[in-house]
Amino acid sequence: MTIGDIRDLLSARVLAGEDLMGLEIRSACGSDLMSDVLMFVKDQTVLLTGLVNPQVVRTAEMLDVSCIVFARGKRPPGDIIAMAVERGIALLATDETLYVACGLLYKGGLPGSPKRGEQ
Amino acid sequence: MNRDMPGQCPPHGARPPEPSDNALRETHRVDAGDFSTAGEASASIRRALRRMGINPDVIRRVSIASYEVEINLVIHSFGGTMEMALDGDWLTIISRDTGPGIEDVSLAMTEGWSTATEEVREKGFGAGMGLPNVKRNTDYFDIVSQSGVGTTMRMGFKIQ
Numbered sequence: 409m410t411i412g413d414i415r416d417l418l419s420a421r422v423l424a425g426e427d428l429m430g431l432e433i434r435s436a437c438g439s440d441l442m443s444d445v446l447m448f449v450k451d452q453t454v455l456l457t458g459l460v461n462p463q464v465v466r467t468a469e470m471l472d473v474s475c476i477v478f479a480r481g482k483r484p485p486g487d488i489i490a491m492a493v494e495r496g497i498a499l500l501a502t503d504e505t506l507y508v509a510c511g512l513l514y515k516g517g518l519p520g521s522p523k524r525g526e527q
Numbered sequence: 528m529n530r531d532m533p534g535q536c537p538p539h540g541a542r543p544p545e546p547s548d549n550a551l552r553e554t555h556r557v558d559a560g561d562f563s564t565a566g567e568a569s570a571s572i573r574r575a576l577r578r579m580g581i582n583p584d585v586i587r588r589v590s591i592a593s594y595e596v597e598i599n600l601v602i603h604s605f606g607g608t609m610e611m612a613l614d615g616d617w618l619t620i621i622s623r624d625t626g627p628g629i630e631d632v633s634l635a636m637t638e639g640w641s642t643a644t645e646e647v648r649e650k651g652f653g654a655g656m657g658l659p660n661v662k663r664n665t666d667y668f669d670i671v672s673q674s675g676v677g678t679t680m681r682m683g684f685k686i687q
Contacts, residue, residue, distance in 0.1 A: 440651060441651055441654055442650075442651035442652055443651065443652055443653070443654035443655075443656045443657065443660075444654065444656065445651075446591055446594070446595060446656070446657075446660055447656055447660050451587070459650075459651050461562075461650055461651070462562070462563065463562065463565065463566065463598075463650055463651060463652070464651070466565070466566035466570070466594070467566075467594070467651075469566070469570060469573075470566070470569060470570075470573070470590040470591060470594045471587070471590070471591065472583075472587065
């Protein structure tokens, strides 16, 4: 699934990384807890979250996460968008709740990050 | 639990050799409580390793461990430094802070155990998974802490 497919499935707005829509994504992780994201996420993963702060982008950077989806209609301020642009990370915003957004991607064929012990 | 020596716990892995005078080094200051810059030291280390063409899987492990430690310094310490040294087959990162220290290191290494405030948790951290995740991503890890004095952590990564 590409970032463009994710945008379409979630009826999301692209806030950063319009040029990254063709990038392939292999798994997804939905969490507001960056501590957990740091435990589970592999590369080529999309991170779905309702948390809006600079640490979300920094955490994504450390994990080579190339796409972040902000759920529940959250809109990050300009400085967070600028951070993502600088780091080559696509930002999407959807009005869906985190649960529904994850469900739509799963239904669309995108698996979750590996469970513990499977990594 | 290591009740006899609460300020440390058994090291993980075989300790790498001390970096020589020829090692490539970077030192970063990490300020207490400053979430606006939290992660910049780790991002700089990450960029340096990319420039040197280090294996991406190693860079990933270094990034995760170093970022976890940096967030820990921001949340829990009075401020400190992170020193990276790349020498031969080993990358070493040493973090040193000036307190307040960890009363019981074995407890701090237990998944889910945390003393983080509600404010830190609202930022998405402080779940008590940081130090166990550091250990998981390093080839060598040790931690020595003295309550009221500070904490030193040494992380080693085989780069070949």
